[in-house]
Amino acid sequence: MKTLGNFLLNLLKENPVFGLYLGICSTLAITTNLDNAIGMGVSVLIVLTISNIMISSIRKITPDEIRIPVYIIVIATLTKAIELLIKAFAPTIDAALGVYLPLIVVNCIILGRAEAYASKNNIWKSTLDGLNMGLAYTLSLAAMSIIRQILADGVLSLNNPFNSTLIFEINIIPAEYRIAIFKEPIGAFLTFAFLAAGVAAIQNATAKKAEVK
């Protein structure tokens, strides 16, 4: 229970998306519905974890001067592999994510964790870090896409990406009260701004509490 609490606290305090503003390009672009968010989140989770494992295992033989090119090659290879797998097995996700799938390469979270964590820690710790950060990213994407999908479409639904059958669908807002603008770029920026402000407010509150103590 305590670890779960710690995990949730870390999710808010060191959130890669809303706290550190990493990887926001794809966050803003693909969070129009829950399917895309989960697809993108899981792809990043897999690339991040494997790249952390690989970079951590070669950290002692990588010369310091060329470490960034080495990391980029590792990440690019993994991204391409994921892209080809998704094209083959989940074509609907591929169609929805489009060019944002290869752009995982330049997602700052992955290179950031490689440089800041995996290059200095052992394989086991790096694996956990990759899973942790990837999960935080997926949950942030999911939170944002749930808000946008409910406000814009009035329904919350999830499809199985491999055979596009409906898993569940809940109608929440009747058709005449839907706010279509949340599907547009302006809705993406607004949702992100309010979520980031919420996270900042929580951080400020906990910081104040720590000061009082």
Added chain:
Amino acid sequence: MAGLITLFISNVVISNVVLTKFLGMCPLLGVSRKSSSAVGMGLAVIFVIVGASIFTWTLYYTVLVPLNLQYMDLITFILVIAAFVQFVEMFLKKYSPALYKALGIYLPLITTNCVVLFVTLDNIIQGFDFVHMLVYSTAVPTGFMLVLYIFSTIRERLDQSNIPNAFKGNPIALIVAALMAAIFTSFAGLV
């Protein structure tokens, strides 16, 4: 010719890379605090994107396609971009120290700017010929620079305003971006 002008204008203002495709958000939030650095960053990005596009487009059609290695595009492109940025940095340092001083700090940041990789990949996806590719890869970073500059001037003003605590810094900047996105969508009737 008319087609090329349409392509240029629609990519600078209507389907602006920052406000409709959300690319280049990191420099937008990171570098846009001063308008002078916004212009420097914008110019550096235009230069790198045009150069990298010419390089990757030629490489794709003269090497990768004849050898049936199209699936290697991502890995080659990111390497070309990283090498090109490094090369430009060294070249400027040696031959134009003044320009290097002006652009120097922004150059390494450009490798991880998603706009560069996006443009090089999109040139191939859209199937552009050489001239269209040149126009497209000039238009997209020009749009980026335009938004970066407008954004930086607004942020300079924002520094003086009274903002709720939780919104200080990036959240208020994102709200500004939302309003700018709303304005830029109304350009859609232009072409």
